[in-house]
Amino acid sequence: MSDPWWQSAVIYQVYPRSFADGDGDGVGDLAGLLSRLPYIASLGVDGIWLTPFQPSPQVDQGYDVSDYCDVDPLFGTLQQFDQLLDLAHSLGLRIVLDVVPNHCSSEHPLFQQALRSSPGSSERAMFHFADGPDPATPPNNWQSVFGGSAWSRVNPGSDSDHQWYLHLFSPAQPDWNWRNPLVGDYFAEVLRFWFDRGVDGLRIDVAHALFKAEGLPDAATTGTVVDGLRSNPLVSDQEEVHEVYRRWRTLTDSYTPERFLVGEVNLDPQQAARYTRSDEMHQAFAFAFVRLGWDANEWAGVGRELEAARLEHGASPTWALENHDIVRSATRFGGGSRGVARARAGLLAILGLPGGAYIYQGQELGLTEVDVPVAARVDPMWERGGVSRDGARVPLPWTVAPEKSHGFSLVDAPSSPWLPLPSSWGASAVEVHQEDEHSTLRLVTAALELRRQLGFKGVLNSGDAGVWRVGNGDLLICERGSEFFVAVAMGDAPARLPPGSTVVIASAPQAEDGWLEPDSAAWVLRH
CATH class of the missing domain: 2.60.40 (Immunoglobulin-like)
Known part of the structure; x- marks a missing residue:
């Protein structure tokens, strides 16, 4: 019996806002992605992970979801998504979608119902509503990942409703209360909706943080949480969360052809590996590896930890060096020509390691982090905590010529891109890399072809x-x-x-x- 396809798959991450703009409004969309899909297929990857495109007020660029089972008009329509799915499958590409189960948008209908309801109501029981010791003091000292308190008053001017609601991220992203069984039932239907449409896999956002400690006690420390929630153990890695993924695994395994789940589990390797036990998720990102600098002993040390976790729990590592939340590797590895060389080497390295790998859009072009002008930054993490992720999210350059924002827009007279492109962006364009036989893009396509050949010859296998x-x-x-x-x-x-x-x-x-x-x-x- 052959290994499941995802065990050694290479997945290309698409950040839709910044990939290709099909209607000229300055924001990437499904129409643009449909037009550029053959490019992704030409790389030789096995699939695409799409960050959220569901309806959202876009406070956190789509990670504040107001409807889990539709497409935001900013990106297109559900019919366009079905077209995308069909074309991707015809090109041999699987589609992996983001699901955001820790929190939703404050505009989600269920949260709006909760706001209109009274304290203690069943509507509020879907989220974390609580009283503080007094109207001016939140229920506990938990801090938001984006900076400041993790609590906001429901009705600040009310004399009768003194409750607060919990948001580990921005106030526009209230956390679901996973201790309420109705929340689990709701998300089971979300999974079925997308699997029934033919989606091949789901990436689970903040997968380790669904459950909060019973009673919502104060944390031992009060510093701003900036490291994936790990500095407050009361809001992550609660033992009850594993039952969620056992339920989801049973649901996922009921589909043919096989579907899979990959978790954003930002924990140490041994902790994260527990989420990939045989009856839970199929994969979890190797976060201990994603954030490494350029140091051989650090790479080897984390590699050994991940291998030990694999031996204990069975799931192969899922390698990545970039995503939409972290500084581009060319900049992280030192910047300048040396940083670019290291990023290129790092990308080739992860494509040769045992297990699966993820490539973030533009990584195959050796893109560097962009210092987005302060006035143009839109990341809520910048507004509340002084850290901006916008520099890794600048739209892709497709052409040398600056017209249509270096080919990002596919129509004449487009609007300005949602994030400004650097004046030097054309030098890194896709068409430049396609014409240069020594480019990073050509290196990636050659490596992926060789990866297949060596796999066919039995030199590589996912169980290595x-x-x-x-x-x-x-x-x-x-x-x-x-x-x-x-x-x-x-x-x-x-x-x-x-x-x-x-x-x-x-x-x-x-x-x-x-x-x-x-x-x-x-x-x-x-x-």
Whole structure:
């Protein structure tokens, strides 16, 4: 029996607002994605993860959902989504959607009903409403991820309703109360809605934070939470959350062809791996890896932790170096030409590691973080906490010419993009990379083709272990079986490969036979 497709799949993350603008309003949409879908297929990836496009006031760029089972008119229609799904499947691409079960929009009809209802009502029991010790003091000291208190007054001017509601993110994103069974029933229907339409998988946002500690007690610390909720254990990784994913796994496994669940579980490897036990989610992102800098020992250490978690719980790691929430790797790895070289090497490396991998749109172009002008920033995290994620969300450049915002818009006389494009953006355009045989885009397509070939030949298989070590000169090595390993030269000088090595693809030319240039990576066959 062959392994499930997702176990070694490479998924391309699309941030719809910034991928392609089909109607000229300056915001990417489903029409633009439909037109550019052949480009994604040409990369050789196995599927697409779409961040939210459901109806939303867009306070948090779609992660404040007001209707889980439709398409926001900003992005198109449900009919267009069905067309997208059909075209993707005809091109051999699976579609993975975001589900946001921790919180919704304050404009969600059920939350609006709760606001109109009285304290103690069944409507308010769908969320976390609570009284403080006095009208001016919130129920506890929990902090929002976006900065400030995690509580807002329901009716600040009321003499009779002194309740507060919980929002781990912005006040426009009230948290669901997962201790109420009706919430679980509601989301089971959301999953069925999308699976019934033919969606292949779901990415679960903030998957570890659905349940809050019983009684909502004060946290031991009061600092602003900026590290994926880990500094307040009372709002994440409560044991009850695993029953949710057992229920969802049973639901998911009832579909043919097979569907899958991947979790945003921003916890340490051993904790996160518990969410991928055989009766829970199929995958969880390797967050301990996503945020690493350029350090061989750190990479090897996290790699060993992830391998230990795999051996204990069975699910292979899901590798990524970028997404819409973190600084682009070319900037994170030092910036300038060296940062770009490292980002290119890092991308080749994760495509050769055992398990699945995710590529964030523009990563295949080596895009760097953009310093978006302060006046143009729209991230609520910037407004409340002084941290902006806008720099990784700037629309993609498709063409060298600046017309139509470097090809981001597909119609004449488009509106300005929702985030401004840098004047240098054309130099990184898709068409530039397509014409340059040494570009990062061409490297990615070659690597994905080679990945398939080696898989067909049995050199790679998703059950391979990852054996990590660091050699002389900060040469990072991850061995996959006896025939293949990934090598990354993370020091300041060329690094010598082990004897008997044949490089089959590299992110940069070799210093000389048997040596890797610093800040480069290679896939190596052993003979």
